[in-house]
Amino acid sequence: MTEKKDTNGYLDMELLRFTTAGSVDDGKSTLIGRLLYDSKSIFEDQIEAIEKAGRNQGKSEIDLALLTDGLRAEREQGITIDVAYRYFATPKRKFIIADTPGHIQYTRNMVTGASTANLAIILIDARNGVIEQTLRHAYIASLLQIPHIVVCINKMDLVDYDEAVYEKIKKQFESFAPKLEVRDIKFIPISALKGDNVVEPSENMPWYRGTTLMYLLENIYIKGDYNHTDARFPVQYVIRPQSEEFHDYRGYAGRIDGGIFKVGDKIKVFPSGLESKIKSIDTLNEKLDFAFAPQSVSITVEDDIDISRGDMIVKPDNLPVQSQDITAMISWFNERPLQVRGKYTLRHTTNEVKCIIQEVKFKMDINSMNKNTEDKEIKMNDIGKIKIKTAKPLFFDAYRKNRNTGSFILIDDITNETVGAGMIVTDKA
Amino acid sequence: MNNYHLNHLRELEAESIFVFREVAAQFDNPVILFSGGKDSIVMFHLARKAFYPAKVPIPLLHIDTGHNFEETIKFRDNLVEKYGVKLYVGSVQKTIDEGKVREETGYNASRNVLQTTTLLDAIEEHKFDAAMGGGRRDEEKARAKERFFSHRDEFGQWDPKNQRPELWNLFNGKKRMGEHFRVFPLSNWTELDVWQYIYMEDIEIPNLYFTHKREVFERDGVLLATAPFMTLKPNEKPEILDVRCRTIGDITNTGLTRSKADNLKDIIDEIAAERTTERGQRFDDKRSETAMEDRKKEGYF
Numbered sequence: 164m165t166e167k168k169d170t171n172g173y174l175d176m177e178l179l180r181f182t183t184a185g186s187v188d189d190g191k192s193t194l195i196g197r198l199l200y201d202s203k204s205i206f207e208d209q210i211e212a213i214e215k216a217g218r219n220q221g222k223s224e225i226d227l228a229l230l231t232d233g234l235r236a237e238r239e240q241g242i243t244i245d246v247a248y249r250y251f252a253t254p255k256r257k258f259i260i261a262d263t264p265g266h267i268q269y270t271r272n273m274v275t276g277a278s279t280a281n282l283a284i285i286l287i288d289a290r291n292g293v294i295e296q297t298l299r300h301a302y303i304a305s306l307l308q309i310p311h312i313v314v315c316i317n318k319m320d321l322v323d324y325d326e327a328v329y330e331k332i333k334k335q336f337e338s339f340a341p342k343l344e345v346r347d348i349k350f351i352p353i354s355a356l357k358g359d360n361v362v363e364p365s366e367n368m369p370w371y372r373g374t375t376l377m378y379l380l381e382n383i384y385i386k387g388d389y390n391h392t393d394a395r396f397p398v399q400y401v402i403r404p405q406s407e408e409f410h411d412y413r414g415y416a417g418r419i420d421g422g423i424f425k426v427g428d429k430i431k432v433f434p435s436g437l438e439s440k441i442k443s444i445d446t447l448n449e450k451l452d453f454a455f456a457p458q459s460v461s462i463t464v465e466d467d468i469d470i471s472r473g474d475m476i477v478k479p480d481n482l483p484v485q486s487q488d489i490t491a492m493i494s495w496f497n498e499r500p501l502q503v504r505g506k507y508t509l510r511h512t513t514n515e516v517k518c519i520i521q522e523v524k525f526k527m528d529i530n531s532m533n534k535n536t537e538d539k540e541i542k543m544n545d546i547g548k549i550k551i552k553t554a555k556p557l558f559f560d561a562y563r564k565n566r567n568t569g570s571f572i573l574i575d576d577i578t579n580e581t582v583g584a585g586m587i588v589t590d591k592a
Numbered sequence: 593m594n595n596y597h598l599n600h601l602r603e604l605e606a607e608s609i610f611v612f613r614e615v616a617a618q619f620d621n622p623v624i625l626f627s628g629g630k631d632s633i634v635m636f637h638l639a640r641k642a643f644y645p646a647k648v649p650i651p652l653l654h655i656d657t658g659h660n661f662e663e664t665i666k667f668r669d670n671l672v673e674k675y676g677v678k679l680y681v682g683s684v685q686k687t688i689d690e691g692k693v694r695e696e697t698g699y700n701a702s703r704n705v706l707q708t709t710t711l712l713d714a715i716e717e718h719k720f721d722a723a724m725g726g727g728r729r730d731e732e733k734a735r736a737k738e739r740f741f742s743h744r745d746e747f748g749q750w751d752p753k754n755q756r757p758e759l760w761n762l763f764n765g766k767k768r769m770g771e772h773f774r775v776f777p778l779s780n781w782t783e784l785d786v787w788q789y790i791y792m793e794d795i796e797i798p799n800l801y802f803t804h805k806r807e808v809f810e811r812d813g814v815l816l817a818t819a820p821f822m823t824l825k826p827n828e829k830p831e832i833l834d835v836r837c838r839t840i841g842d843i844t845n846t847g848l849t850r851s852k853a854d855n856l857k858d859i860i861d862e863i864a865a866e867r868t869t870e871r872g873q874r875f876d877d878k879r880s881e882t883a884m885e886d887r888k889k890e891g892y893f
């Protein structure tokens with residue numbers, strides 16, 4: 164899309180969403196504080212506020228972690244208890260950070276933060292090297308199919324900026340990386356506290372030839388992160404103005420979850436199987452010739468066919484899987500364990516169906532990455548592979564192929580809580 | 593492939609439109625909280641986009657403290673008329689008159705906290721099941737943990753420790769009778785994004801945002817407008833300055849910025865160079881570091 168206005172280039176800015184993972188005290192909050200501080204994204208009144216809060220806690224120098232540790236309970240306990248979102252921008256990109264806590268009991272927060280991220284920063288304390296938690300974080304990043312991973316080996320100042328320490332940790336990580344499904348892994352030695360290799364290149368580590376973290380965040384190629392191959396349009400809402408001007412207008416509104424749709428394209432609608440052609444793609448500003456993921460548009464079709472929320476518009480030569488039998492990896496969020504034979508509401512794209520859990524295939528031992536087929540009870544913060552039967556067919560892709568049409572949540576019908584997040588596995592992928 | 597890429601504002605726009613449509617689909621009786629400030633104006637613009645070419649099917653609710661800039665009310669009424677949307681007004685004055693809350697006294701008296709009661713009453717009276725607000729996560733630390741779809745119990749309260757996980761673009765708006773949701777379509781926008789977007793889209797905003805001459809006085813480092821219901825301390829001297837609003841709210845706590853910016857480009861340059869947050873200019877947030885969190889738990893915007 165081209166924009167006409169003179170705007171100092173900010174209309175060419177891209178959006179990058181990233182998440183941070185690490186164990187407690189590895190320096191996540193400090194790193195985020197450092198990124199914000201060194202990129203001058205922190206305002207004077209915020210600095211004043213954290214200086215004051217620091218003084219109340221009896222600290223002398225400014226504690227960057229306080230910038231992100233927001234809620235009162237966290238302040239008091241000095242930990243991050245829930246996903247917090249942070250924002251900053253450079254002339255190149257706008258960044259959205261999902262700051263997620265590292266405690267074992269909060270796996271659900273990392274999964275949540277990871278679900279929308281293009282990139283994950285995994286922090287390792289240089290003094291501790293790769294620990295169980297690191298494996299857990301790397302596994303979750305891979306399970307959630309975050310396209311890019313940056314392993315930051317932090318607190319290099321506490322190991323004399325020693326190259327050997329960095330190399331050893333890098334090798335440790337690489338030794339289990341083949342078990343993961345990650346396309347892009349990079350390593351950077353940093354000190355979040357002192358600022359080495361975060362925004363400014365480190366003078367203390369001349370042996371490191373790579374880029375700073377900020378350079379990477381600003382330049383890593385993300386245009387390929389959306390699926391522009393498989394056209395998928397879940398219908399979200401039907402627009403019927405019933406005005407004189409738009410008398411018979413029926414617009415199918417939604418957000419494109421994959422691929423590209425052009426005016427004149429042949430389309431097929433699930434579940435009816437009916438076919439038609441795209442007549443127009445409408446937005447308030449203009450009529451479009453084509454639209455692509457992740458745009459929100461309204462589509463009209465040539466023929467008068469019945470289409471409603473929860474249906475999916477695709478192209479006849481590239482179909483999603485249609486089935487009532489779903490196999491998926493599930494991440495469990497609730498104190499009440501997953502009930503085999505239990506019934507839940509499953510929300511997938513804009514579709515909602517009842518489902519029953521048929522079987523737990525295995526529970527993942529995330530720390531060793533082994534499959535446990537003995538103890539198969541999926542409790543809070545567990546991850547496992549399950550089989551589900553839905554009351555009506557879903558139209559989906561493997562999560563690996565499309566993060567939107569391959570994901571779902573489970574809702575408890577009594578409490579209405581979101582109890583689990585699923586990533587669909589198919590035979591092919 | 594280069595063609596198939598959105599800039600950051602278009603991507604935020606697509607996300608917000610998605611949220612609007614999701615609200616229209618998942619709730620029976622949603623409402624848009626409209627203050628007349630730039631965030632609610634941008635929200636309404638996004639709502640128009642979400643439902644085009646139909647009219648916005650969601651009514652507006654203005655919680656009126658009675659302490660308004662005149663221009664805000666005019667702007668609101670024009671917008672309602674122009675786009676044919678329904679407007680509800682919840683009056684803080686009425687809440688006070690009914691004896692449900694007591695007006696603060698003293699120099700820093702503000703009706704800001706009182707709005708919560710009026711808002712919850714309006715939600716209950718009209719049986720709104722989703723109230724859409726222009727809150728952004730970049731505004732304040734307590735908001736940084738807020739969900740797009742934020743569940744409220746039957747007392748309208750927020751439990752920050754027990755929020756529903758929110759993954760991908762799957763929003764769970766299920767609730768029991770009497771409960772409601774607060775929904776924040778602008779969650780991922782920053783102040784600068786909002787301004788850039790207003791410029792990019794040529795969105796009409798009240799003149800208060802541009803430079804104008806106004807009688808103001810300084811209190812604790814913040815410039816406030818003089819008004820009949822504001823009592824000046826003996827040492828506070830009103831003077832006429834070139835100012836503009838960075839946020840528009842209740843007159844008693846809307847800080848003004850000295851500025852000669854008379855167009856959006858200049859405003860954007862000013863914001864980009866700013867060294868304080870817009871909330872820093874809100875009088876009420878200065879009260880304590882966790883002021884916002886405490887108010888939000890009670891059911892504030």
Ligand SMILES: Nc1nc2c(ncn2[C@@H]2O[C@H](COP(=O)(O)OP(=O)(O)O)[C@@H](O)[C@H]2O)c(=O)[nH]1
Nearest residue numbers: 187188189190191192193228317318354355356
């Ligand atoms: N020496 C040193 N200390 C660090 C570094 N990064 C973080 N810390 C300290 O480690 C402690 C935990 O940091 P914090 O950011 O709160 O960790 P989080 O629990 O991962 O958010 C704090 O005392 C930080 O000052 C670093 O690069 N070097």
Ligand SMILES: [Mg+2]
Nearest residue numbers: 191192242243
């Ligand atoms: Mg932390």
